[in-house]
Amino acid sequence: MGLEERIAERSKELAEKWAVLILGTYPPETQAVWKENRERFSNPVGHAILKASSELIPLLLAWNDAEAVAGALTQLVKIRAVQDFAPSQALSFVFLFKKLLRQEFLKELSAQGSLEELLAFETRVDNLAVIAFDLYVAARDQVQRMRVEEVKRAHVNIVRRANLMASDVTARKAE
Amino acid sequence: MAKIIKPDEMLRSINYTPPATDWMETPNDLSPGRFAYPAKLDKMEYLIHEIPGQFGNPRTWNPTDDDWQLPPNWKEIVVNGFRERLDKYRSLKIFMDICVRCGACADKCHFFIGGGDPKNMPVLRAELMRSIYRGEFTLAGKILGKLTGARVMEEDVLKEWFLYFYQCTECRRCSLFCPYGIDTAEVTMMARELMHLVGININWIMEPVANCTRTGNHLGIQPHAFKDIVEFMVDDIETITGKRLNVPLNEKGHEVIFITPSGDVFADPGIYTFMGYLMLFDAIGLDYTLSTYASEGGNFGMFTSADTMKALNGKMYAEANRLGAKWILGGECGHMWRVINQYMDTMNGGMQGPQMQTPVSPITGTVFKNAKQTKMVHIAEFTADLIKHGKLNLDKSRNSDIIATFHDSCNPARGMGMFDEPRYVLQNVVENFHEMPLGTIREQTFCCAGGSGLNTDEIMDIRMRGGLPRGNALKHVVDKHGVNTMACVCAIDRATLIPLADYWAPGVKITGLHELVANALILDGEQERTMNLRQEPLPGFEEE
Amino acid sequence: MKAIYSLILVLALVVIATLGAGAAKMQTIFAYCVPGTAFAIFVIGFVAKVIGWAKRPVPFRIPTTGGQQQSLDWIVQNKWDNPSTGPQTAMRMLLEVLTFRSLFRNTKVLLKHDDGKNPIVAYVSAKWLWLFALLFHYSFLVIVVRHMRLFLQPVPQFIVAVEFVDSVLQIYTPIVYQTNLLILAGAGFLLARRLLDAKLRYISLVNDYFPLILILSIALSGMYMRYIAKVDVMAIKDVVMGLTTFKFKAVPASIDVSFFVHISLVSTLLAYFPFSKLMHFGGVFLSPTRNLPNDTRMHHHENPWNNPDIKPHSYEAYEDEFREPMFEAGLPLEKTPEEAA
Structure with missing residues (x-):
């Protein structure tokens, strides 16, 4: 049985383990709350983590739909983009899947002499990281854009009045 | 074969797991983006004159500096102010005395739900103050110290207060679930009063206060x-x-x-x-x-x-x-x-x-x-x-392109109880209305994460993570019912829900209730309406 | 660690009582002096604390509103969660105190899928805390009521009835009271939560573990007396009646040392009570977010320290500052610029 089949077979278990690793990036008491409660509305972060890890594994196996991959990554990347993380920490969750793969399969594959299989699959995870990077930067850009737009919206009528004043001034000059 | 480096060996150098320290030992992180800017000197000087007794120590200061330029007797001022408020407010005294730390509130705060910082659990936010209460005012706390969760007032405590009492939107969601009605909003209000005495403040609140007073x-x-x-x-x-x-x-x-x-x-x-x-x-x-x-x-x-x-x-x-x-x-x-x-x-x-x-x-x-x-x-x-009473001539079809939901704002919800009046109005002016899931609306509504003067852009990250619970519930009705408009009865909401929706549930427009009322409202002697109040074409007039 | 400190503290109390009353033969002290003093501390401390709260003003009426307000006649008010009158508020308080209504609210929302795989929103309750808290507190109450038989002669019919109901299962001899088991379950759950749930472990203090371990030890020592040591209840009643009527007699030798352990622990609880979070028992009645009606738009609420010197920035000052531009803009004025000049 090849690596991909084995991942597919254990995809649910691996998704859980990956989620646990991702939760490990939060303070321990927070992990406890988020681990035990997987409900979307009262625990959106825990829910998003498990959802991402469960959706991404089949997508990595199929590896034919970049858009779907991005879709599965979006919510979690957006969440981590606004949580108190450095960019490297925010995106570390992708590499935690590599950690998991090596933890689960490295010894075995190494013994069988079929390490290339793992390396090949890891390339997909690397690509996943690059997609996540795009999404992360987009999210950060959006936050900055929203800041600017918010300030503009707050003063929309003030600016309008200022412009009116300006036109008055030019009108007077024209006289 | 060469040893393959494990990915977490690389990550370990970035230290992605925070240290598991007890909360009192966790250092304050005052990096930019984690706090709102302090008040401008001229505004504070104006207010000290205008509303005496509230504000002390006007100066230009920066939270990222080690030295916050506190007055030499700042500790005395804060502790005395605390004592005075314990005598003026039964609420404060009781809330300091009777918390049993049952944990019912812990996962009710939107900032904790979205961000995961344990100090944003309401119980811990109140403990930031309660620990000082024990350490400064109770015998057991003075003798036994940390064992009983007591500590004395220090500069780091004040900095911690600044970080976390300006990460509370006074929304009172935690208070609803507390078996003793302990209200973090009340605790936050007291902590902010104490900080004002020694000149710890944020501009986004103080400038509007000064402007409202004057103009x-x-x-x-x-x-x-x-x-x-x-x-x-x-x-x-x-x-x-x-x-x-x-x-x-x-x-x-x-x-x-x-x-x-x-x-x-x-x-x-x-x-x-x-x-x-x-x-x-x-x-x-x-x-x-x-x-x-x-x-x-x-x-x-x-x-x-x-x-x-x-x-x-x-x-x-x-x-x-x-x-x-x-x-x-x-x-x-x-x-x-x-x-x-x-x-x-x-x-x-x-x-x-x-x-x-x-x-x-x-x-x-x-x-x-x-x-x-x-x-x-x-x-x-x-x-x-x-x-x-049938006194308004309403044409709902002008809002027929709108699939609406309603966001209960914290204060009208938990400080008033106004739920059915705006819903009745909304349902009479729009054709399509869907509630967000129970547990996220009415008295259990989630905050926009910009209340209590936190709707400033420099803490957009904090607002976005605090806005996740609301955004997530909104996304649900967007996916399920195609909701494209969220109505609300709060001016802060009308400002803050826009980026919130933009980030978590793109494509949802934020409106006040009476914008939708006026769209549907037929005035005597009006011309045929082809556009809504935003001067966008009404349904049926899109081509023009 | 905090839990271990608490455990050590309680064990120390047990050892002191065992040695003191057993080996050192200081039964009189442990039968009369310790509980008498503890009771006095409890009563005085409790009353002083409640008075301390009660005499502090309630400057503002700040109920947390948990339902529809009273407004237009045709809008149905949620009277229990958003009361606007005294009786409605009393109802809210009763529900709060007797049924722990706020804890009951602790629901969770869950996204499930129906048969057609469409997402549906479902609700599951997170009611374990509520259930065990309720079990714990009611068991405690029943046990306290049952113990009243030791203080009253003749024993009132009411207490006999409570005992009858509490032992209705008729298991074991002496018959097991259900509340004995329930209080162990309740307190055990509350303790286990604190120890096992990382979130609670993080927020828990010695002040949280100590009373729980103390109460568990009281329950266990009591059960030991009844089911294992099978102590001489009549002799104990003599001692207790002596204590309540101030007719102190020599302590009968037939009383097992476990009684002294039990009563020392109870004394500790009594003396500790007024200085601890256990005062939530008194505080819940005075909590301003629960015990006030939401009616300050209808009725005046007086703040005793309302400061009349705090006034708004006056219109006169405002017009003085902006009179010229207001005049030019045609806004109505109290004084025209000429009048003001």
């Missing part, structure tokens, strides 16, 4: 400019309806004075709600005036101190008296209504002039008995009554 609105716009801006909106209404409305400003002898947050006058999309009010008043022929002096319904004093709240709120009665209004109609605003419902009469009821009377709707004759003491009616109550 009557949060941006410091002077009266003549205010008038121009109202005229713009009258122009826009004319463009949309073909009708030119007369909007009285500072006029004496009208029955009603209308007061709404000044954000509705200056900020998109509040301005459409403001236009909605004006159109409603025209449709029913209400005898009203606006005031430039009392043009701010919102009260950032509430986020500052009780006395500041009182000073700002007093303008409402002062102006009603001066203009001879019989009662006050209040616009859509969140914390403004907590102030009116729970503080206004207690603080300033004595200012009411003899001309003020129990509000009666001049259109329907309904007596607002629930407002007989404050003489102030919420516009959602007022409009619901109009619709119930």
Whole structure:
């Protein structure tokens, strides 16, 4: 049985383990709350983590739909983009899947002499990281854009009045 | 074969797992983005003069500096201020004494749910203060110290307070679930009062407080400019309806004075709600005036101190008296209504002039008995009554492109209990309405994460993570019902929910309730409407 | 660690009582002096604390509103969660105190899928805390009521009835009271939560573990007396009656040392009570977010320290500052610029 089949077979278990690793990036008491409660509305972060890890594994196996991959990554990347993380920490969750793969399969594959299989699959995870990077930067850009737009919206009528004043001034000059 | 480096060996160098220290030992992280900017010196100097006894130590300072330039006796000031408030507020004393740390509140705060910082658990936020209470005021705490969760006031504690009491939106969601009704909003208000005594403050609150005091609105716009801006909106209404409305400003002898947050006058999309009010008043022929002096319904004093709240709120009665209004109609605003419902009469009821009377709707004759003491009616109550009596000519189909949901704002929800009035109005002006999931609406509503003066852009990250619970519930109805509009009755919401929706549930428009009312409302003698209040084409007129 | 400190503290108390009353023969002290003093501390401390709260003013009426307000006649008010009158508020308090209504609210929302795989929103309750808290507190109450038989002669019918109901299962001899088991379950759950749930472990203090371990030890020592040591209840009643009527007699030798352990632990609880979070029992009645009606738009609420000197920035000052531009803009004025000049 090849690596991909084995991942597919254990995809649910691996998704859980990956989620646990991702939760490990939060303070321990927070992990406890988020681990035990997987409900979307009262625990959106825990829910998003498990959802991402469960959706991404089949997508990595199929590896034919970049858009779907991005879709599965979006919510979690957006969440981590606004949580108190450095960019490297925010995106570390992708590499935690590599950690998991090596933890689960490295010894075995190494013994069988079929390490290339793992390396090949890891390339997909690397690509996943690059997609996540795009999404992360987009999210950060959006936050900055929203800041600017918010300030503009707050003063929309003030600016309008200022412009009116300006036109008055030019009108007077024209006289 | 060469050893393959494990990915976490690389990651370990970035240290992605925070240290598992007890909360008292966890150091303060005061990096930019984690706090709102401190108040400007000139605003504080003005306020110290204007509202005495609230503010100390005016200076230019920066939270990222090690030295916050506190007065030498700052500890004494804070501890004495704490003691004084323990004697002035039964609430504070009881909340300090009786928490059993049952944990019911721990996962109820939107900042904790979205961000995961344990100090944002309401119980721990209150412990930041309770630990000082034990350490400074109880015998056991003084003797046993940390064992009983006690500590004494230190500069780091003050910095911690600054970080976390400005990460509480005073939304009271935790208080709902507490078996003893312990209200973190109350604790936060006290902590902020204490910080003000030694000059710890944020500009986004203090500048509006100073501006509202002086000019009557949060941006410091002077009266003549205010008038121009109202005229713009009258122009826009004319463009949309073909009708030119007369909007009285500072006029004496009208029955009603209308007061709404000044954000509705200056900020998109509040301005459409403001236009909605004006159109409603025209449709029913209400005898009203606006005031430039009392043009701010919102009260950032509430986020500052009780006395500041009182000073700002007093303008409402002062102006009603001066203009001879019989009662006050209040616009859509969140914390403004907590102030009116729970503080206004207690603080300033004595200012009411003899001309003020129990509000009666001049259109329907309904007596607002629930407002007989404050003489102030919420516009959602007022409009619901109009619709119930069939006094409004409404054409829902103008809103037929709207699939709406309703966001309960924290203060009208948990500091007032206004749930069914706005829903009744909304369901009479839109064709499609869907609630967000239970547990995220009504009294359990999630905050926009920008309340209590935290709606400033420099903490957008904090707001976004705090907004996740609301955004997530919104996304659910977007996916399930195609919701494209979220209505609300709060000016802060109208500002903060836009980025929140943009980030978590893209494609949802934020509107005030009365924007939607005015879209559907048929005015006498209006031209055929082809556009909504935002001057976007109405359904059926898209091609033009 | 905090839990271990608490455990050590309680064990120390047990050892002191065992040695003191057993080996050192200081029965009189442990039968009369310790509980008498503890009771006095409890009563005085409790009353002083409640008075301390009660005499502090309630400057503002700040109920947390948990339902629809009273407004227009045709809008149905949620009277229990958003009361606007005294009786409605009393109802809210009763529900809060007797049924722990706020804890009951602790619901969770869950996204499930129906048969057609469409997402539906479902609700599951997170009611374990509520259930065990309720079990714990009611068991405690029943046990306290049952113990009243030791203080009253003749034993009132009411207490006999409570005992009858509590032992209705008729298992074991002496018959097991259900509340004995329930209080162990309740307190055990509350303790286990604190130890096992990382979130709670993080927020828990010695002040949280100590009373729980103390109460568990009281329950266990009591059960030991009844089911294992089978102590001489009549002799104990003599001692207790002596204590309550101030007719102190020599302590009968037939009383097992476990009684002294039990009564020392109870004394500790009594003396500790007024200085601890256990005062939530008194505080819940005074909590301003629960015990006040949401009615300050209808009725005046007086703040005793309301400061009349805090006034708004006056209109006169405002007009003085902006009179010129207001005049030019045609806004009505109290004084025209000429009049003001």
